[in-house]
Amino acid sequence: MKINIDFDSYLELEKIGIGAFKPLEGFMNEKDFYSVAESMRLVNGKLFPIPILLPIPKIESEHILKKKKILLIYDNNTVGEIYPESVFSLNFKKFLHLLFGTNDEKHPGYKILNKSGRFFLGGRIKLLKQIKYKNSEYSITPKELKLLIKKKKLRTVAGFQTRNVPHKAHEYILIDALKKVDGLFVQPLIGKKKVGDFLPGCILKSYKYLIDNIFPKNQVLLGTLTTSMRYSGPREAVFHAIIRKNYGCTHFLVGRDHAGVGSYYGEYDAQDLCVKFEKEIGINIIKVRGPFYCEFCKKITNDKNCLRSSQKVEVSGTKIRKALINNKEISEKFMRKEILNLIRKEDIFIK
Numbered sequence: 001m002k003i004n005i006d007f008d009s010y011l012e013l014e015k016i017g018i019g020a021f022k023p024l025e026g027f028m029n030e031k032d033f034y035s036v037a038e039s040m041r042l043v044n045g046k047l048f049p050i051p052i053l054l055p056i057p058k059i060e061s062e063h064i065l066k067k068k069k070i071l072l073i074y075d076n077n078t079v080g081e082i083y084p085e086s087v088f089s090l091n092f093k094k095f096l097h098l099l100f101g102t103n104d105e106k107h108p109g110y111k112i113l114n115k116s117g118r119f120f121l122g123g124r125i126k127l128l129k130q131i132k133y134k135n136s137e138y139s140i141t142p143k144e145l146k147l148l149i150k151k152k153k154l155r156t157v158a159g160f161q162t163r164n165v166p167h168k169a170h171e172y173i174l175i176d177a178l179k180k181v182d183g184l185f186v187q188p189l190i191g192k193k194k195v196g197d198f199l200p201g202c203i204l205k206s207y208k209y210l211i212d213n214i215f216p217k218n219q220v221l222l223g224t225l226t227t228s229m230r231y232s233g234p235r236e237a238v239f240h241a242i243i244r245k246n247y248g249c250t251h252f253l254v255g256r257d258h259a260g261v262g263s264y265y266g267e268y269d270a271q272d273l274c275v276k277f278e279k280e281i282g283i284n285i286i287k288v289r290g291p292f293y294c295e296f297c298k299k300i301t302n303d304k305n306c307l308r309s310s311q312k313v314e315v316s317g318t319k320i321r322k323a324l325i326n327n328k329e330i331s332e333k334f335m336r337k338e339i340l341n342l343i344r345k346e347d348i349f350i351k
Helices: 007-018 030-039 092-100 108-114 142-151 168-177 200-213 234-246 269-281 317-325 337-343
Strands: 002-004 070-074 077-089 119-127 157-162 183-188 220-222 251-254 284-287 292-294 299-301 312-314
Touching: 007 070, 007 077, 007 119, 030 077, 030 092, 030 119, 092 108, 142 220, 157 168, 157 234, 168 183, 168 251, 168 299, 183 200, 200 220, 200 337, 234 251, 234 269, 251 269, 269 284
Parallel strands: 002 070, 157 183, 157 251, 183 220, 251 284
Antiparallel strands: 070 077, 077 119, 292 299, 292 312
16 A cells, blocks of 8 residues: 655655654654643653654545555655554644643644644654755765764764854854854754745855854754754754754754744743753753843853843844845844845745
């Protein structure tokens, strides 16, 4: 039996298959989904805070459990196998508050999840083939990154999650982190995101410019994370920490409102939850407090190094985004002109 899957499901299959989502060994079955929603743990007790599901058409659901193995097809390629454990349906509204900490059906993560389907197939998988897709030249497996870290003799590496084009506060965060660790792994998330988020091309070009021209040589590595944003704040921050541990990172940077959106989560809720689980995950959490531009110091700094609150100017990603949308000038205090010139040559935002 064969089932056709879409691109988003292929990307999840790939992440499970290469070990990026360990301890997950397949798409979640019904019991694991309920357990993760209620306790952020798989049925076996292992920490995993985000549902990873394989949507299937209702018509297929009637015959699946009779099969020991089902081939997964994407774009006429046999990309994997799944060994069926359960077929189930979900009404995500019942789990809205558990997964996203809100009852607001306008939450973008809930809207993405709710559109994914109603019938799902759970079971262990085997990845048979990795395919090439846009920006896949930036993809790297956990095994490949661990070998690269070893080759560069980096004893400690901090993972950095981003879905945005870098402004100077991001640069400050990364340079400051290099005072604590030997290297950085910058891993932009370029899977499914909401309308208005940055497109992958401009994010990758921007970070490549910084790595080639600004950051210390041989200390900053770049690779993509091709999975969807969930915008689930603290839960997703723990998910991101688990992934970076799987990639060989010893540390993980967690900033203000990590993986948040709007005002659904507290500024530092994600940091608190990650710190709670850092020993279990086996990764050190670096808590990042929002840097700012000081008019007196004439530079980006933070509240540990500068106490002149009256001179503080927030480096606002939201304001930078609005200025880019409206093609307005952005001061070099906040963003490099070289990066602005790079990204303004192409489409910038998801429409």
